Amino acid sequence: MSDRPIQFNRSDPDDGKPVVSASNALMPQQIKQVIETALLAAQEPLSTAMLRKLFDSQVESKQISSYLEEIRKDWTDKGIELVRVASGWRFQVKAEMQPFLNRLNPPKTPRYSRAVMETLAIIAYYQPVTRGDIEEIRGISVSSSILKTLTARGWVDQVGHRNVPGKPALLATTQQFLNDLGIRALEELPPLEELGTLIDTEVNGIEESEVESSTNE
Template sequence: MNDPKALLVLEAALLCASAPMPMSELKKLFDDESLADHEVREVLESLQISWNDRGMVLVELASGWRFQSRESMQVYLQRLSIERAPKYSRAVMETLAIIAWRQPVTRGDIEDIRGVTVSSQIIKTLEERGWVEVIGHRDGPGRPGLLGTTRQFLDDLGLRALDELPALGSLEIGEALGSLNIEGEPAADMAAANIKQDETELVITGTHTDAADSPAEPIIFATDDQFGQVNPESK
């Protein structure tokens, strides 16, 4: 499909969209309902190439296609932000890492791995952020909810699917969480140093004390401004 008008239509729609656009929505832009996915994809790939030397890039994510600023532009765009970035505690980020790399997991699984009780507020924080959701229930007493990550989590990481997550135990875990714009203590220190694969099970190394996870003196991680203020969480 080599249609200059189709390229302009897709470009305009994607630039005006407030969220990633799935293929089904992109196809609605054209009268020809029989338009094949591969034909639209060809135009999207041409559009990607045409933006190669610009400050924006067209990417495919878990929930669709969107334009976003290049990483090299972030240092400049941050100067326009006047809001304070929200902050998450170490407990919240460790819980997110466990869910992401070990899903589906129950709250009990997370407590076994971290060695401390996981408060409902931590799970609620991740659910409200749109990164975590209940995707089923485990057979057994009480049928505990199974937690997994969402399409929003993949979108925020710039990924299309879970199989694009870095291998468990690799230093790239820190880089992956770092793409969520987590600041403060390096994400690599938290994720790569504290999470490892011990043959058959995920292990969180180190000692977790009340002081380490307390709201009074939390280990802080910050995400980018657009997500609003979130108070530090205790364990």
């Protein structure tokens, strides 16, 4: 997709043909087209509030939601689908299409260490937790490199401090974690034993160089 920002001009500077104008009242089909174009061009999920910024005040959030549902239905029979994740809406390749795309660009096999997966699972299912909580549940110490890896990946963040002596940091998963798994809320997490499979399916995996430091944990 192009990284150029979406602009709405009265005419194309190259051929002079009229295009959608942001300053004029738009027809429903034009509004829908603008939303669809923004979603296709976006690098990250777009929320309803973000999509509203594309228009003047005449387009309400309820209308945006209605157009999103129409667009979702329009793409039902295609290899790409419009889905809602934690931070908004995005287009993504359907799971059944991925094996064919992998032939063009074979994915690297994710190398998740057992320590990384155990730590991520504990944070996901018991959050918010402290490093001490994780160590108590695992029964062994937690390497700083593991927490740095999960933080660098954007899956874990500090959300506060526990009100006990020493005030240890509280850790929790992020919206990025939910986005990467293709879910909207923690309630949609699969059973604990299926988390590793879901991560392998939905994301490309932590870079090997990040994980190698904790492989022997």
